[in-house]
Amino acid sequence: xxxxxxxxxxxxxxxxxxxxxxxxxxxxxxxxxxxxxxxxxxxxxxxxxxxxxxxxxxxxxxxxxxxxxxxxxxxxxxxxxxxxxxxxxxxxxxxxxxxxxxxxxxxxxxxxxxxxxxxxxxxxxxxxxxxxxxxxxxxxxxxxxxxxxxxxxxxxxxxxxxxxxxxxxxxxxxxxxxxxxxxxxxxxxxxxxxxxxxxxxxxxxxxxxxxxxxxxxxxxxxxxxxxxxxxxxxxxxxxxxxxxxxxxxxxxxxxxxxxxxxxxxxxxxxxxxxxxxxxxxxxxxxxxxxxxxxxxxxxxxxxxxxxxxxxxxxxxxxxxxxxxxxxxxxxxxxxxxxxxxxxxxxxxxxxxxxxxxxxxxxxxxxxxxxxxxxxxxxxxxxxxxxxxxxxxxxxxxxxxxxxxxxxxxxxxxxxxxxxxxxxxxxxxxxxxxxxxxxxxxxxxxxxxxxxxxxxxxxxxxxxxxxxxxxxxxxxxxxxxxxxxxxxxxxxxxxxxxxxxxxxxxxxxxxxxx
Ligand code: SAH
Numbered sequence: 001x002x003x004x005x006x007x008x009x010x011x012x013x014x015x016x017x018x019x020x021x022x023x024x025x026x027x028x029x030x031x032x033x034x035x036x037x038x039x040x041x042x043x044x045x046x047x048x049x050x051x052x053x054x055x056x057x058x059x060x061x062x063x064x065x066x067x068x069x070x071x072x073x074x075x076x077x078x079x080x081x082x083x084x085x086x087x088x089x090x091x092x093x094x095x096x097x098x099x100x101x102x103x104x105x106x107x108x109x110x111x112x113x114x115x116x117x118x119x120x121x122x123x124x125x126x127x128x129x130x131x132x133x134x135x136x137x138x139x140x141x142x143x144x145x146x147x148x149x150x151x152x153x154x155x156x157x158x159x160x161x162x163x164x165x166x167x168x169x170x171x172x173x174x175x176x177x178x179x180x181x182x183x184x185x186x187x188x189x190x191x192x193x194x195x196x197x198x199x200x201x202x203x204x205x206x207x208x209x210x211x212x213x214x215x216x217x218x219x220x221x222x223x224x225x226x227x228x229x230x231x232x233x234x235x236x237x238x239x240x241x242x243x244x245x246x247x248x249x250x251x252x253x254x255x256x257x258x259x260x261x262x263x264x265x266x267x268x269x270x271x272x273x274x275x276x277x278x279x280x281x282x283x284x285x286x287x288x289x290x291x292x293x294x295x296x297x298x299x300x301x302x303x304x305x306x307x308x309x310x311x312x313x314x315x316x317x318x319x320x321x322x323x324x325x326x327x328x329x330x331x332x333x334x335x336x337x338x339x340x341x342x343x344x345x346x347x348x349x350x351x352x353x354x355x356x357x358x359x360x361x362x363x364x365x366x367x368x369x370x371x372x373x374x375x376x377x378x379x380x381x382x383x384x385x386x387x388x389x390x391x392x393x394x395x396x397x398x399x400x401x402x403x404x405x406x407x408x409x410x411x412x413x414x415x416x417x418x419x420x421x422x423x424x425x426x427x428x429x430x431x432x433x434x435x436x437x438x439x440x441x442x443x444x445x446x447x448x449x450x451x452x453x454x455x456x457x458x459x460x461x462x463x464x465x466x467x468x469x470x471x472x473x474x475x476x477x478x479x480x481x482x483x484x485x486x487x488x489x490x491x492x493x494x495x496x497x498x499x500x501x502x503x504x505x506x507x508x509x510x511x512x513x
Contacts, residue, residue, distance in 0.1 A: 013081055013091045013112055015105050017098040017124015018046035021211035025125045026050055033122060038089040041081060045096025045236060048431040074104060078111040085117045098126040102152050102179050128177045131209030131238035135216045136252030137245055139175050144243045147174040153181015153188050170195035175242035182235045186225035193221055202245035207237035212286025216255065218245060257284030258504055265290050265437065265445040267452040279500045288433045288442060292455035294426045295323050298398055298419040305331050307393060307418040312343025315390040320350045324395045325357040327420035350377055374403035388412035398422040441467060446499065448472045450479035457483055472499050
């Protein structure tokens, strides 16, 4: 063991269970580790959405193994992790489910021991239990099954040296949960029956369990392989063998929610998508967040910082978006450690979301128009006695509309524009949502503003067959139909709740038909 590696205080590897897929099933400890990590190495089965918890600077590495196609060999992964740890980094190794349940976590941990690198294990919720639970199947039941066995179907059961003793397994009874092995289901079922298990034993396969695309296939030991072949049921799936499967008939809660089985696209920026995504998911939808733009620092950050520094010299600071507020205060609190440095400047906000963000920083909003557009701000200023000779600082996006500076200047104000951020097309696909959209299509796309329509169409992605359109309101709908789209759903109330309600109703009536 070399001294330099073991003495490095900050270097540590966290072997973290990412849970079975549902973001809500990640432990608090896992989230904390992700938020702090310098390097994150993640697997095919770890939900990549949790990567949005990572720091901007974190290095994110996909070490995925899809069946058949190995991105990295186990040795390469071990080598990579050790190398990064030796460079003094804090590393999170994210593994689907629990790292010690068929996850090769032990092999990686042993490699750290051998290399003298400190590590911690963060257990996760395993798909072996959560998968059946989300299909309405308890792995044990007082009356039905009082013990449960986990085994891997990855091995070829006809192999003479199989580690699985099918005779023992079959004799054991109880609930049997198999991970990895949809492809071998026929041989596994055959082997079980050959060892005396009854052919009508209920079997269920749950694929992509706990995610929006969960699907469950049920059958019996005798016919399950045929059903898998007929429905082209594919990995990743957990298989459950046992009488508990029959309980699903009553307990199937997850797949019966109003939007189960519907794949819905959300086009807002990642930061803003949260509320809509969460509500749709709560109703069971498989949500694909496809941000079309992303917020970047302004071209001239120095100039922006200088204006922020002088903010107290203005009579008014006008914010036109929550992003502008964030960018402003991020710099402000780097320069000052006291909110009072803002001096006597009053604050105007264009709309409720912007005003809320200002209040989040514990500052009062002095002016907010009735109509949430630039013209409304101008009118409101006039109502309050005009702006003649007032010094106004406008914190806004680069390339925004000119209405505000022009009109306010016309009315005699001295206006300075502070370019707080710029929006650029989102070309990255960190979460793999774009790839899924291209490969699997979607049932519905949601537009919450004209700009989401424009920006989405500007990406030039092919339109999946049959994908319908939901719009937040008439202005958004008009932009969409001007660009050749047909609107299937328009919210009556023009906010997120209204949009979700309209979508729910739409599918409700459709399901009845
Ligand atoms: N450590 C993981 C298992 C890794 S082995 C855990 O504790 O869950 C990989 C196998 O896990 C897959 O082949 C599949 O059988 C199962 N699996 C993992 N996530 C799954 C999911 N969301 N749905 C169904 N099966 C899953």
